[in-house]
Amino acid sequence: MITPQEIQSVKQRFGIIGNSPLLNHAIQVAMQASPTDMTVLITGESGSGKESFSKIIHSLSLRKHGKFIAINCGAIPEGTIDSELFGHEKGSFTGAHEARKGYFEVTDGGSIFLDEIGELPLGTQARLLRVLENGEFIKVGSSKVLRTNVRVITATNVNLLKAVEKGRFREDLYYRLNTVPIYVPPLRERGEDVVLLFRKFTGDFSEKYHVRPISLNSEAQVLLMRYAFPGNIRQLKNIAEQISLLEETREVNAQTLAKYLPADSSRLPMALNHGSGSENIDFSERDILYKVLFDMKKDMNDLKKLVLESYQSGGINSNIMQKHQGLFEDLETGYSQKEPTDSSSSYKVPLVLESQKNASHNNEDYEEDVIEDIIHEEDDNSLSLEKKEKEMILRALRKHNNKRKYAAGDLGISERTLYRKIKQYEIE
Numbered sequence: 001m002i003t004p005q006e007i008q009s010v011k012q013r014f015g016i017i018g019n020s021p022l023l024n025h026a027i028q029v030a031m032q033a034s035p036t037d038m039t040v041l042i043t044g045e046s047g048s049g050k051e052s053f054s055k056i057i058h059s060l061s062l063r064k065h066g067k068f069i070a071i072n073c074g075a076i077p078e079g080t081i082d083s084e085l086f087g088h089e090k091g092s093f094t095g096a097h098e099a100r101k102g103y104f105e106v107t108d109g110g111s112i113f114l115d116e117i118g119e120l121p122l123g124t125q126a127r128l129l130r131v132l133e134n135g136e137f138i139k140v141g142s143s144k145v146l147r148t149n150v151r152v153i154t155a156t157n158v159n160l161l162k163a164v165e166k167g168r169f170r171e172d173l174y175y176r177l178n179t180v181p182i183y184v185p186p187l188r189e190r191g192e193d194v195v196l197l198f199r200k201f202t203g204d205f206s207e208k209y210h211v212r213p214i215s216l217n218s219e220a221q222v223l224l225m226r227y228a229f230p231g232n233i234r235q236l237k238n239i240a241e242q243i244s245l246l247e248e249t250r251e252v253n254a255q256t257l258a259k260y261l262p263a264d265s266s267r268l269p270m271a272l273n274h275g276s277g278s279e280n281i282d283f284s285e286r287d288i289l290y291k292v293l294f295d296m297k298k299d300m301n302d303l304k305k306l307v308l309e310s311y312q313s314g315g316i317n318s319n320i321m322q323k324h325q326g327l328f329e330d331l332e333t334g335y336s337q338k339e340p341t342d343s344s345s346s347y348k349v350p351l352v353l354e355s356q357k358n359a360s361h362n363n364e365d366y367e368e369d370v371i372e373d374i375i376h377e378e379d380d381n382s383l384s385l386e387k388k389e390k391e392m393i394l395r396a397l398r399k400h401n402n403k404r405k406y407a408a409g410d411l412g413i414s415e416r417t418l419y420r421k422i423k424q425y426e427i428e
Contacts, residue, residue: 002028002031002032004024006031007024007027007028007031010027010031010056010060011027013059014052014055014056014059015052016049016052017193017196017197017200018190018193018196018197019192019193019196020185020189020190020191020192020193022183022185022189022190023184023185023190023193026053026182026183026184026185027053027056029180029182030053030056030057030060030182031056031060033057033180033182034056034057034058034059034060034061035060035061035062036061036180037061037151038179038180039132039151039152039153039154039176039177039178039179039180040054040057040153040154040179040180040181040182041117041154041155041156041160041177041178041179041180041181041182042054042153042154042155042156042182042184043155043156043157043181043182043183043184044155044157044183044184044185044186045157045186045230045232046157046231046232047231047232047233047234047235048157048184048185048186048187048232048233049184049232049233050115050155050157050184051070051113051115051155053155053182053184054070054111054113054115054153054155055068057111057153058110058111058113058151058153061111061151063109063110063111063151066107066109066110066111067106067107067109067110067111068107068110068111068112068113069103069106069107069110069111069112069113070113070115071084071085071103071112071113071114071115072115072116073114073115073116073117073118073119073120074115074116074119075116078121081120081121081124082123082124082127082140083096083100083102083140084102084103085102085103085104085124085127085128086102086104086105086127086137086138086139086140087099087100087101087102087104087105087139087140088100088102088139088140088141088142089139089140089141089142090141091141092139092140092141092142093140093141096140096141099139102137102139104131104137104148104150105137105146105148107148107150108148108149108150109149109150110150110151111150111151111152111153112150112151112152112153113153113154113155114128114152114153114154114155115154115155115156116155116156116157117154117155117156117160117177118156118157118158118160118163118168118169120169122168122169122170125169125170125173126170126173128152128173129170129172129173129176131148131150131152132152132173132176132177133176135147135148135149135150136148152177154177160174160178161174186229186232187229187232187233187236188227188228188229191225192225194224194225194227194229194236195216195221195224195225197233197236197237198216198224198236198239198240199213199215201236201237201240201241202214202215202240202241202243202244205240205241205244205245206244209244211244212250213244213250214240214243214244214247214250214251214252215250215251215252216251216252216257217251217252217253217254219253219254220252220253220254220256220257222254223254223257223258223261224257227261239260239261242260243256243257243260296388386425389421389425390421390425390427392411393407393411393418393421393422393425393427394427396408396410396411397427404418404419404422
């Protein structure tokens with residue numbers, strides 16, 4: 001039975017700040033797994049401190065005197081990762097001027113930490129599975145079977161089960177790695193730990209640069225704990241150092257702190273698959289279609305409200321146009337978005353509606369024409385999702401002057417996916 005005092009001792013040894021129950025539980029599991037050779041899978045968001053847990057496991061294990069190597073699988077090119085992990089023979093590929101030992105051979109008798117394990121290519125996954133099952137591997141360009149005695153610790157910030165469903169990760173490898181799962185909680189789930197960490201980072205800054213440390217009043221502390229922190233500990237440290245450098249007043253209130261917290265992120269929870277990984281590179285076509293449908297539904301509802309209000313008021317006036325100006329912001333019409341300067345000023349009706357109104361001498365005929373157009377538009381909306389997807393892409397490209405990077409960001413997809421869609425729909 002691991003006592004709270006033992007957990008606190010480990011925190012002090014490895015510089016872990018915080019007392020949240022989720023954090024304490026993760027440390028306890030790591031301590032229990034340390035004396036064994038069982039494979040450990042550490043999950044958690046990017047920046048939540050997963051590598052610290054790998055060091056705890058190795059340092060408290062029987063292999064603590066052996067080598068420990070931490071490898072980021074996502075940072076090694078696919079063409080060379082087999083050579084990095086398992087080694088290669090001289091002349092096995094272009095540039096292999098001499099034989100080289102891989103990490104599994106170098107760390108024999110020690111531990112190896114494979115971060116971002118979800119980024120491993122499928123071929124490398126098969127090689128890793130053989131090491132885990134039999135302790136055997138073969139160098140690139142060799143036929144000789146070598147043996148190694150390595151304890152494997154892995155980590156990921158993506159949902160590996162979803163990767164298995166999509167065929168990006170081997171199911172047998174997943175269950176072999178997930179022998180001892182450890183969940184490292186994100187910063188937003190750690191309560192008052194955020195304030196303790198902020199105090200630690202500002203204290204380190206003041207000690208290093210010989211300035212008075214920053215302190216937060218009670219309102220600022222509440223705001224800090226409510227913030228989502230998608231970048232977790234890394235983001236918190238950056239914010240603490242920015243405030244320590246830029247603020248002259250050493251006691252920070254909520255208003256001052258809010259300037260350093262991006263407004264959008266404070267309201268949005270951070271999903272596990274939003275980290276750096278293959279699942280963050282490519283959104284599926286289904287995601288694009290969902291976005292198209294939701295945007296289309298919102299526009300249709302707003303347009304119906306506009307028609308109804310214009311009908312009830314006897315026509316489209318400046319107040320109605322001001323209330324619904326968002327409907328016409330991205331239309332290439334004669335509509336002016338400027339505020340009226342006085343009560344006699346009015347918004348210019350979009351050319352689309354203006355032409356329809358001029359064509360109808362009777363106000364009722366005009367309203368019927370608009371309603372009929374909406375009905376036809378609803379019919380067209382149901383005909384082809386591909387058509388709507390293409391329209392959304394064209395709309396985003398026009399908005400950003402054909403700059404694919406910004407258009408892709410507006411659509412919520414990667415630039416690579418946008419390029420593929422442009423070729424698919426033959427968009428010039």
